[in-house]
Amino acid sequence: MKLKEIIKCLNLNCKVLCEDPNLDIDIEFAIASDLMSDILATAKPGELLLTGLVHNSVIRTCEITGINAVIFVRNKKPPDETIKLAKNCKIPVLLTDLTMFETCGILFSKGLKGIHIERAD
Amino acid sequence: MDSEVVFKQEFEINGGDFVNAGESASKLKNILKEIGIDTDIIRRLAIAAYEAEVNVVTYARHGIMRILIYPEKILLTVEDEGQGIKDIDLAMQPGYSTATDEIREMGFGAGLGLPNMKKNADIFNISSTVDKGTKLEITMNLNDKNVRD
Ligand SMILES: Nc1ncnc2c1ncn2[C@@H]1O[C@H](COP(=O)(O)OP(=O)(O)OP(=O)(O)O)[C@@H](O)[C@H]1O
Ligand SMILES: [Mg+2]
Numbered sequence: 001m002k003l004k005e006i007i008k009c010l011n012l013n014c015k016v017l018c019e020d021p022n023l024d025i026d027i028e029f030a031i032a033s034d035l036m037s038d039i040l041a042t043a044k045p046g047e048l049l050l051t052g053l054v055h056n057s058v059i060r061t062c063e064i065t066g067i068n069a070v071i072f073v074r075n076k077k078p079p080d081e082t083i084k085l086a087k088n089c090k091i092p093v094l095l096t097d098l099t100m101f102e103t104c105g106i107l108f109s110k111g112l113k114g115i116h117i118e119r120a121d
Numbered sequence: 122m123d124s125e126v127v128f129k130q131e132f133e134i135n136g137g138d139f140v141n142a143g144e145s146a147s148k149l150k151n152i153l154k155e156i157g158i159d160t161d162i163i164r165r166l167a168i169a170a171y172e173a174e175v176n177v178v179t180y181a182r183h184g185i186m187r188i189l190i191y192p193e194k195i196l197l198t199v200e201d202e203g204q205g206i207k208d209i210d211l212a213m214q215p216g217y218s219t220a221t222d223e224i225r226e227m228g229f230g231a232g233l234g235l236p237n238m239k240k241n242a243d244i245f246n247i248s249s250t251v252d253k254g255t256k257l258e259i260t261m262n263l264n265d266k267n268v269r270d
Contacts, residue, residue: 036228040168041237057227060143064171066164
């Protein structure tokens with residue numbers, strides 16, 4: 001699914017925070033978490049991140065793991081410096097007033113997939 | 122049998138500098154990209170470097186991250202001056218954490234950093250002295266196609 005289609009799925013409840021985002025990037029998988037430690041241990045490149053955490057560490061984590069785009073949920077707007085960092089890293093950042101659960105539910109029902117983590121044992 | 126260092130770079134990490142945590146790992150990632158290292162190796166090394174950098178920012182006063190690229194391997198060392206780790210086996214256990222509120226607010230402190238470094242590294246070594254500091258050594262094996270001449 002293209003990022004612009006994801007925005008459409010979320011209807012009027014989604015706002016683009018950065019200038020000139022590339023909304024044509026293709027996204028197949030998403031991960032939802034507020035825990036960077038978990039994301040660093042499980043994320044796959046090319047994913048979309050849904051998070052309620054607004055801090056530079058979110059963008060750094062995306063850059064390091066190769067996450068392609070971020071949606072901040074329940075209307076938590078990140079500080080300007082975080083948006084600026086996202087711009088430098090060329091990672092589109094979006095804001096929705098939906099909750100984490102609602103956002104995940106809508107996008108899952110439209111066909112976005114999660115990454116199934118293989119068990120170690 | 123020591124082979125020649127092809128590339129070398131150092132990054133300074135300041136304890137307590139939570140806003141810039143990750144900058145060194147980010148620079149490292151870009152350097153490796155430019156050199157043309159295999160993308161999977163870059164990703165694994167960048168993740169390990171970021172986890173190590175966040176640990177220095179959180180638990181130490183000051184640290185140096187060094188990258189040494191040889192024809193057959195990449196060696197990343199992260200050496201810090203700080204409180205050190207009393208029980209390394211315990212610190213390596215997933216879930217063990219002494220993280221502060223400040224770092225938890227950044228989404229860290231799950232006790233997964235050291236195990237994740239070990240998982241991503243081809244060879245992982247850690248040594249530490251209480252009240253002096255900690256040293257990490259992460260080695261990634263390359264085959265010769267990875268370094269462009
Ligand atoms: N450089 C260091 N200096 C001193 N203590 C450290 C250092 N690195 C790790 N530790 C100790 O080891 C524990 C485990 O570290 P680890 O990186 O695995 O987890 P964490 O930092 O607590 O959480 P996470 O990495 O998941 O955000 C830390 O909580 C801390 O007590
Ligand atoms: Mg850690």
